[in-house]
Amino acid sequence: MVWDKDEIMTRSDLERMQLHLMQATLKRVSTRVPFYRNKFSEEKIDYETITCVEDLQRLPFTTKQDLRNNYPYGMFAVPLRDVVRIHSSSGTTGMATVVGYTQNDINNWSHLVARILTAAGVGAEDVIQIAFGYGLFTGGFGLHYGAEKLGASVIPISAGNTRRQIQIMQDFKTTALVCTPSYALKMADVMMDLGINPNGLSLRYGLFGAEPWSEKMREEISERLGIVATDNYGLSEVMGPGVAGECQECSGLHVNEDHFLMEVLDPETLAPVTPGEIGELVLTTLTKEAFPVIRYRTRDLTRLLPEPCPCGRTFNRIQRIMGRTDDMLIIKGVNVFPTQIEAVLFDIEGTQPHYNLIVEREQNEDRVTILVEVVESIFFDQMKKQRMMVDMIKKRLAAELGVGVNVKLVEERSLERFNGKGNRVIDKREL
Numbered sequence: 001m002v003w004d005k006d007e008i009m010t011r012s013d014l015e016r017m018q019l020h021l022m023q024a025t026l027k028r029v030s031t032r033v034p035f036y037r038n039k040f041s042e043e044k045i046d047y048e049t050i051t052c053v054e055d056l057q058r059l060p061f062t063t064k065q066d067l068r069n070n071y072p073y074g075m076f077a078v079p080l081r082d083v084v085r086i087h088s089s090s091g092t093t094g095m096a097t098v099v100g101y102t103q104n105d106i107n108n109w110s111h112l113v114a115r116i117l118t119a120a121g122v123g124a125e126d127v128i129q130i131a132f133g134y135g136l137f138t139g140g141f142g143l144h145y146g147a148e149k150l151g152a153s154v155i156p157i158s159a160g161n162t163r164r165q166i167q168i169m170q171d172f173k174t175t176a177l178v179c180t181p182s183y184a185l186k187m188a189d190v191m192m193d194l195g196i197n198p199n200g201l202s203l204r205y206g207l208f209g210a211e212p213w214s215e216k217m218r219e220e221i222s223e224r225l226g227i228v229a230t231d232n233y234g235l236s237e238v239m240g241p242g243v244a245g246e247c248q249e250c251s252g253l254h255v256n257e258d259h260f261l262m263e264v265l266d267p268e269t270l271a272p273v274t275p276g277e278i279g280e281l282v283l284t285t286l287t288k289e290a291f292p293v294i295r296y297r298t299r300d301l302t303r304l305l306p307e308p309c310p311c312g313r314t315f316n317r318i319q320r321i322m323g324r325t326d327d328m329l330i331i332k333g334v335n336v337f338p339t340q341i342e343a344v345l346f347d348i349e350g351t352q353p354h355y356n357l358i359v360e361r362e363q364n365e366d367r368v369t370i371l372v373e374v375v376e377s378i379f380f381d382q383m384k385k386q387r388m389m390v391d392m393i394k395k396r397l398a399a400e401l402g403v404g405v406n407v408k409l410v411e412e413r414s415l416e417r418f419n420g421k422g423n424r425v426i427d428k429r430e431l
């Protein structure tokens with residue numbers, strides 16, 4: 001087992017360190033970022049009176065809208081001359097936000113990504129193929145610098161051109177693949193089309209993140225590619241990849257608590273949930289120089305896994321992200337997450353884990369239709385058998401979701417595949 005020493009510090013040492021770093025961050029933002037200075041003065045908060053980690057709860061939140069209001073550089077805590085890198089969020093849910101890093105920030109970021117790669121089993125002897133987009137998205141460069149820091153051999157191939165990815169994987173003897181889980185699945189499909197047996201490759205590890213995925217999808221990817229598949233999480237507003245990642249126990253993601261303070265809060269009341277209950281993850285950076293954030297509302301839903309991890313790391317774990325509060329569909333009053341649908345489809349023989357979810361509103365009623373890819377033998381089967389399949393899927397989905405949906409079978413490979421983050425929901429409602 002390889003840890004860095006900070007990952008196994010005692011909780012009391014960690015809390016002491018967190019308090020010290022939190023106080024320094026509060027001083028930094030109060031003196032350097034007008035947004036926080038104004039907010040603290042409006043709410044009559046004197047950062048010097050924050051004397052324990054729990055006092056964090058007195059501080060105001062930061063939202064994506066706050067970052068947008070301060071576009072592009074208003075939230076930076078250093079002059080631009082000290083910024084060595086600028087990234088921007090993917091902007092999938094609206095206008096993009098801009099984030100900056102000092103050289104120290106980049107060093108910490110690389111360190112944390114290297115830590116996550118190590119926890120997932122990857123080391124200096126590995127050949128890591130980074131199939132995340134390189135560019136303003138933090139995935140490519142974030143993983144790249146971390147993998148270099150680890151001393152691994154890095155193939156900066158970026159996303160797309162799947163046949164070439166596979167060719168390189170064969171020729172360069174890639175041992176670890178880094179991309180979104182959607183893209184890993186697409187690679188497995190293309191390998192099958194090309195008649196390539198993944199067991200003949202050198203691939204041993206897959207590190208996947210940047211989008212929600214289910215346990216069933218992990219099983220499918222692990223089986224089809226013959227790898228240990230781990231989950232890693234992050235977001236550009238807080239740093240990028242490297243905020244949290246799974247160890248080889250594959251049961252929850254350790255949060256890098258020496259750099260980030262986490263809270264899990266009820267998204268409605270914003271009060272802490274009971275440890276172990278599902279809530280919104282809220283993060284405060286402890287070491288960021290250029291772009292510190294206080295109580296950033298990630299909109300990601302998860303729960304704290306309070307039991308200690310058998311791996312020995314003392315950093316708390318969170319369960320895989322179920323989805324974002326803004327991805328959550330409210331259908332006939334019931335909360336539905338796309339990952340729930342994915343998990344059901346993975347379990348049904350003859351369906352493919354590829355689907356589209358279309359939401360419409362007719363006469364003030366929500367109507368959901370799920371387009372499900374099925375294997376050729378079913379798609380071209382008799383009407384009667386197809387109807388039975390539709391009924392069965394409907395029943396299984398209704399049991400899982402608690403609400404009825406329509407199901408339509410579509411031909412294999414007819415729905416869009418993704419090289420980066422997948423988007424399977426088409427919401428046609430004008431709300």
Ligand code: DLL
Pocket residue numbers: 089090132137138139140208209210211212213231232233234235236237240241242298300320321323324
């Ligand atoms: O996706 C950073 C990243 C890159 C993480 C590569 C891991 C690997 P953004 O583009 O800002 O940054 O998107 C952040 O993606 O708030 C989550 O909703 C979602 N997300 C990221 N990782 C996971 C994950 C990167 N492992 C947003 N599981 C976050 C579920 C994830 N959702």
